[in-house]
Amino acid sequence: MKLSIIGAGYVGLPLAIAFSKFFNVYCFDVNLKRIKELQSGNDLNNQHNKNEIKKKNLIFSGDSVILENSDIFIITVPTPINKNNQPDLSMLKSASSLVAKYIKKNSLVIYESTTYPGCTNDYCVPIIEKHSNLKCGKDFDVAYSPERVNPGDKVNTLKNITKIVSANNCKTLMRVKKLYNLICKSIYQTTSIKVAESAKIIENTQRDLNIALVNEFSLIFNKLKISTNEVLKAAATKWNFHYYRPGLVGGHCISVDPYYLSFEAKRNNYLPKIILSGRKFNENMPKYIFKQIKLLLKKNKIKKKIDLCILGFSFKENIPDIRNTKILNLIKLLENEGFKYKIFDSFVSKKEVQKIYNIKIYDFNEIEKFKFDAIVLAVSHKNFKKKISFYNKFYKNLSKKIFFDLKNVYSAEDLTKNNFKYFQL
Amino acid sequence: MKLSIIGAGYVGLPLAIAFSKFFNVYCFDVNLKRIKELQSGNDLNNQHNKNEIKKKNLIFSGDSVILENSDIFIITVPTPINKNNQPDLSMLKSASSLVAKYIKKNSLVIYESTTYPGCTNDYCVPIIEKHSNLKCGKDFDVAYSPERVNPGDKVNTLKNITKIVSANNCKTLMRVKKLYNLICKSIYQTTSIKVAESAKIIENTQRDLNIALVNEFSLIFNKLKISTNEVLKAAATKWNFHYYRPGLVGGHCISVDPYYLSFEAKRNNYLPKIILSGRKFNENMPKYIFKQIKLLLKKNKIKKKIDLCILGFSFKENIPDIRNTKILNLIKLLENEGFKYKIFDSFVSKKEVQKIYNIKIYDFNEIEKFKFDAIVLAVSHKNFKKKISFYNKFYKNLSKKIFFDLKNVYSAEDLTKNNFKYFQL
Numbered sequence: 114m115k116l117s118i119i120g121a122g123y124v125g126l127p128l129a130i131a132f133s134k135f136f137n138v139y140c141f142d143v144n145l146k147r148i149k150e151l152q153s154g155n156d157l158n159n160q161h162n163k164n165e166i167k168k169k170n171l172i173f174s175g176d177s178v179i180l181e182n183s184d185i186f187i188i189t190v191p192t193p194i195n196k197n198n199q200p201d202l203s204m205l206k207s208a209s210s211l212v213a214k215y216i217k218k219n220s221l222v223i224y225e226s227t228t229y230p231g232c233t234n235d236y237c238v239p240i241i242e243k244h245s246n247l248k249c250g251k252d253f254d255v256a257y258s259p260e261r262v263n264p265g266d267k268v269n270t271l272k273n274i275t276k277i278v279s280a281n282n283c284k285t286l287m288r289v290k291k292l293y294n295l296i297c298k299s300i301y302q303t304t305s306i307k308v309a310e311s312a313k314i315i316e317n318t319q320r321d322l323n324i325a326l327v328n329e330f331s332l333i334f335n336k337l338k339i340s341t342n343e344v345l346k347a348a349a350t351k352w353n354f355h356y357y358r359p360g361l362v363g364g365h366c367i368s369v370d371p372y373y374l375s376f377e378a379k380r381n382n383y384l385p386k387i388i389l390s391g392r393k394f395n396e397n398m399p400k401y402i403f404k405q406i407k408l409l410l411k412k413n414k415i416k417k418k419i420d421l422c423i424l425g426f427s428f429k430e431n432i433p434d435i436r437n438t439k440i441l442n443l444i445k446l447l448e449n450e451g452f453k454y455k456i457f458d459s460f461v462s463k464k465e466v467q468k469i470y471n472i473k474i475y476d477f478n479e480i481e482k483f484k485f486d487a488i489v490l491a492v493s494h495k496n497f498k499k500k501i502s503f504y505n506k507f508y509k510n511l512s513k514k515i516f517f518d519l520k521n522v523y524s525a526e527d528l529t530k531n532n533f534k535y536f537q538l
Numbered sequence: 539m540k541l542s543i544i545g546a547g548y549v550g551l552p553l554a555i556a557f558s559k560f561f562n563v564y565c566f567d568v569n570l571k572r573i574k575e576l577q578s579g580n581d582l583n584n585q586h587n588k589n590e591i592k593k594k595n596l597i598f599s600g601d602s603v604i605l606e607n608s609d610i611f612i613i614t615v616p617t618p619i620n621k622n623n624q625p626d627l628s629m630l631k632s633a634s635s636l637v638a639k640y641i642k643k644n645s646l647v648i649y650e651s652t653t654y655p656g657c658t659n660d661y662c663v664p665i666i667e668k669h670s671n672l673k674c675g676k677d678f679d680v681a682y683s684p685e686r687v688n689p690g691d692k693v694n695t696l697k698n699i700t701k702i703v704s705a706n707n708c709k710t711l712m713r714v715k716k717l718y719n720l721i722c723k724s725i726y727q728t729t730s731i732k733v734a735e736s737a738k739i740i741e742n743t744q745r746d747l748n749i750a751l752v753n754e755f756s757l758i759f760n761k762l763k764i765s766t767n768e769v770l771k772a773a774a775t776k777w778n779f780h781y782y783r784p785g786l787v788g789g790h791c792i793s794v795d796p797y798y799l800s801f802e803a804k805r806n807n808y809l810p811k812i813i814l815s816g817r818k819f820n821e822n823m824p825k826y827i828f829k830q831i832k833l834l835l836k837k838n839k840i841k842k843k844i845d846l847c848i849l850g851f852s853f854k855e856n857i858p859d860i861r862n863t864k865i866l867n868l869i870k871l872l873e874n875e876g877f878k879y880k881i882f883d884s885f886v887s888k889k890e891v892q893k894i895y896n897i898k899i900y901d902f903n904e905i906e907k908f909k910f911d912a913i914v915l916a917v918s919h920k921n922f923k924k925k926i927s928f929y930n931k932f933y934k935n936l937s938k939k940i941f942f943d944l945k946n947v948y949s950a951e952d953l954t955k956n957n958f959k960y961f962q963l
Contacts, residue, residue: 230762261776275775301775307764312772315755316779319748322812323780326747329812330740333799336806337655339732347737350700350726351686354741355748355780374758381761387747387754390815 115139117180117215119208120189121147121173123158123365123434124225124260127271128187130161131296133171139179140172141211148175157462158264159433180215185292187223188212188237189260191365198372200229202236209237213244220253223289225260227370229377230311233257234281254285257306258293259313264364265432275299279309317370318388323357324367325391328398331359331538335405342521342537359538360520361402361439361491362395363428368437399442405536406447406489406517413515413534415486421447421454422485425492426461426474430520433460440491441470455483460494481506487515493522501527540564542605542640544633545614546572546598548583548790548859549650549685552696553612555586556721558596564604565597566636573600582887583689584858605640610717612648613637613662614685616790623797625654627661634662638669645678648714650685652795654802655736658682659706679710682731683718684738689789690857700724704734742795743813748782749792750816753823756784756963760830767946767962784963785945786827786864786916787820788853793862824867830961831872831914831942838940838959840911846872846879847910850917851886851899855945858885865916866895880908885919906931912940918947926952 114136118125121142129140142148150156151173154163172179180186190204205226212222222241224233238249247253258278263269276297280286290300303309331341341359349356362368371392375385410419428438440456447454456474463474477496488504490497501523504516516523516533528535539561543550546567554565567573575581576598579588597604605611615629630651637647647666649658663674672678683703688694701722705711715725728734756766766784774781787793796817800810835844853863865881872879881899888899902921913929915922926948929941941948941958953960 230759230764269777274777277772277775299775301772303772304768305764307762308768308772311759311762311764311769315769316773316776319751319773319780320778322747322751323744326744326812329810333803333806333808333810334655334736336808337732337736337802339655339730339736343729343733344736344740347702347726347728347733348741348744350702350724351741352694352699353745355744377762378758381758383758383761385754385758386815387751387819390811394812 114185115183116185116187117141117183118187118189119180119211120191120204120226121151122189122191123160123262123264124189125187126151126156126158126161126166127262128189128225128296129171129173130165130168131271133168135295137170138172139174139183141174141177141179143175143207145175148173157433157465160264177211177215180211182217183215183220185221185223186212186216187225189225192226192228192369192373193365194369194372200373200376202228202232205232205237206240209240210244213241213247216241216245216247216253218247218252221256221285221288222253223256223258223292225258227259227313227317227366227373228310229314229373230307231377232310233306250281254281254288255306256280256285256289257309258289259309261313261316264434265429271296273298275301277301277303277309277312279303279306281306314370314374317367318374320357321362321367321371321395322387322391323355324360324362325394327357327359328394328538332401340525340537342525358521361398361428361443363437363439364434365436368392368395368439399439399446402443402517402519402538403446406487407450409515409517409534409536410487415515418451418453419486420484421452421487421489422480422483423454423456423489423491424458424477424497425490425494426456426458426466426472427492427494430493431460431495433462435461435466435469441472443489443491444472454489455485458492458494459496487517489517489519490522491519493520498522501531501533504533505531539610540608541610541612542566542608543612543614544605544636545616545629545651546576547614547616548585548687548689549614550612551576551581551583551586551591552687553614553650553721554596554598555590555593556696558593560720562595563597564599564608566599566602566604568600568632570600573598582858582890585689602636602640605636607642608640608645610646610648611637611641612650614650617651617653617794617798618790619794619797625798625801627653627657630657630662631665634665635669638666641666641670641672641678643672643677646681646710646713647678648681648683650683652684652738652742652791652798653735654739654798655732656802658731658735675706679706679713680731681705681710681714682734683714684734686738686741689859690854696721698723700726702726702728702734702737704728704731706731739795739799742792743799743816745782746787746792746796746820747812747816748780749785749787750819752782752784753819753963757826765950765962767950783946786823786853786868788862788864789859790861793817793820793864824864824871827868827942827944827963828871831912832875834940834942834959834961835912840940843876843878844911845909846877846912846914847905847908848879848881848914848916849883849902849922850915850919851881851883851891851897852917852919855918856885856920858887860886860891860894866897868914868916869897879914880910883917883919884921912942914942914944915947916944918945923947926956926958929958930956 117139154167195201334341516535542564579592620626759766941960
């Protein structure tokens with residue numbers, strides 16, 4: 114049996130590796146840099162090592178001809194949003210067209226990309242049918258199994274999770290169930306593709322809203338001069354409290370998925386209130402943090418154009434993923450008002466950040482070469498979690514020491530003891 | 539040592555019983571009916587049995603003179619909201635005045651009532667000081683230990699939970715810690731009373747918002763003709779999904795606490811966006827359900843004034859608690875449009891409901907005596923969770939069978955198989 118995967122990113126690669134234990138797997142991506150990287154056994158996303166990637170029956174290619182004669186196609190392309198926060202389905206469209214070109218009788222097409230309820234049947238299948246002249250349910254079958262990749266998480270990996278599967282009919286459902294049973298700990302089948310699409314889209318929406326809520330708590334408690342950090346820790350001693358931390362919400366999922374659900378709700382004449390209030394709130398956090406930075410500096414009579422040491426650039430701790438990082442929004446605001454800064458991050462690819470954003474990233478090891486006026490701890494990478502005394506070094510020549518601890522890494526007590534003026538979320 | 543408790547309700551009674559193992563406990567309440575009930579060993583809240591209540595060193599009284607010479611006062615009075623959704627602190631005020639009358643040097647006053655951050659020190663302590671002519675911190679001390687009572691929950695009882703404690707100074711903190719250590723599994727101390735007040739108020743606010751979110755999901759999926767029930771079950775197979783169910787949010791805590799936090803935020807010039815969007819959404823659910831009831835009846839060409847069988851009246855399953863039950867709002871809407879109905883609930887006190895709301899409640903055992911046109915399953919009391927075939931009985935003479943399963947007790951499959959036209963949240 115021949116299995117092909119379209120998209121060799123965070124979702125496609127783990128699938129390719131897992132299935133290559135059982136089948137010949139052909140992995141296609143339009144990103145030739147990524148294909149080259151994988152061909153030489155390197156995964157710059159840090160998910161897999163060379164031993165896992167370099168396998169005889171696992172082929173990576175940027176030439177779609179490798180898809181020929183596949184029995185199963187798995188589509189794992191990104192589903193981002195455009196500038197108007199609308200679903201950008203262009204990659205789903207081109208992947209579907211591509212599959213149509215190579216699909217044959219009795220092929221199975223499985224979508225793993227996150228999308229709005231109804232998208233697979235109403236948007237994707239017609240594309241395949243149109244370009245292949247084959248009929249879904251008669252000539253080929255379709256299934257949907259939402260990815261649950263959590264970048265940086267070494268526990269909840271493909272192997273260890275419950276995988277949702279759904280399909281266009283019972284026979285296909287059994288087929289796809291059997292398939293994923295080979296590589297996942299447990300399988301959960303839904304009665305329809307729509308239900309599986311919906312289940313996926315609400316998971317991150319819930320997470321987004323819960324972070325928005327603690328962000329609102331943080332705003333309120335800041336006004337009341339109460340440590341949000343301490344409040345959350347205390348509340349977390351209740352058996353059913355969910356311990357979310359305030360902060361910037363970036364990445365490819367949490368900050369995107371709510372817009373997909375909203376899109377489909379609006380098309381059905383419902384304007385979401387809760388979901389969008391959370392999304393709007395989180396989108397506004399860089400601005401709020403920027404205001405707090407200016408406020409604390411003003412309070413301490415520090416002139417505007419100081420040198421900031423910004424710690425962290427990726428959207429999440431301990432990973433190189435820079436998709437939708439909200440540090441970028443914060444930096445733009447700072448730049449516009451003439452702040453100087455250097456960004457340190459040993460996880461992200463300096464080349465990539467330079468190329469995409471035209472921003473220079475320094476390695477954390479270089480930090481002692483420079484002098485700064487204030488520190489912004491923006492991402493809690495493990496190498497930033499030093500004893501607070503470590504950060505004293507940069508302040509030798511500074512009368513007022515300012516620390517913006519956006520990840521609440523330090524206790525208020527620690528910061529005060531070390532004579533820092535500080536802001537925490 | 540003499541310990542007194544002001545308020546013999548859901549919070550006061552468990553405390554009184556627990557502390558009576560160690561001290562002479564005097565429990566005061568202005569509700570003489572409740573006092574009589576407890577004196578005869580009965581707890582209509584179903585939290586405790588006669589053996590626990592009837593103890594030599596546990597005295598219940600409606601005469602405040604029993605508070606005389608107390609070393610420790612614990613205030614557990616309700617903190618509801620008024621008609622404008624503002625904190626109603628009247629009971630906190632009268633309890634504080636009462637304590638002021640009996641307080642002596644070195645007394646400790648502990649508040650357990652849920653309230654907004656800052657209330658204990660800014661509102662309560664001044665009342666005691668004014669009426670007692672004693673000074674807090676010098677003549678007497680104050681502590682705050684938020685109650686975590688979960689009506690109907692037999693697992694997370696006072697004995698089993700982590701209890702937050704806070705106080706006006708270190709010495710008092712040690713004193714109150716030692717005290718609660720006698721009766722609770724573990725103790726968590728906060729650095730200030732404000733932090734403890736905040737921790738309590740956010741717990742239920744988080745719960746309220748999460749229910750509002752699934753309520754919004756339910757509205758959206760209803761429009762998309764997708765079963766919310768199935769979607770939530772599927773999503774719950776993810777390791778970090780929080781499985782909340784859509785529904786009416788009543789009771790004394792979840793539907794009230796967000797207003798307390800909003801009150802203090804507004805006083806500090808911040809208008810909550812997330813919190814209030816959730817609250818507003820949940821407040822609107824009776825109206826939404828009412829509309830769906832009318833819609834389904836209209837679809838099935840059933841004339842308006844049909845006879846509804848409403849199952850459940852309490853705000854939560856398997857308890858008699860009728861505080862802020864939203865079934866009431868639903869009933870008012872139905873009444874206004876001329877619907878007839880009978881309500882069945884074997885948990886609530888029929889007398890109390892008649893007295894407070896002027897509504898007749900029937901026992902579930904009587905249900906087979908009557909004929910109805912449609913069923914509204916509003917509270918998932920255990921005795922309502924029959925096999926779906928049970929409900930067929932009431933429809934013998936009815937051509938179209940309608941089931942409003944507001945608690946998603948049944949699967950869509952079950953309802954369909956039994957020929958019910960149904961609406962589920």
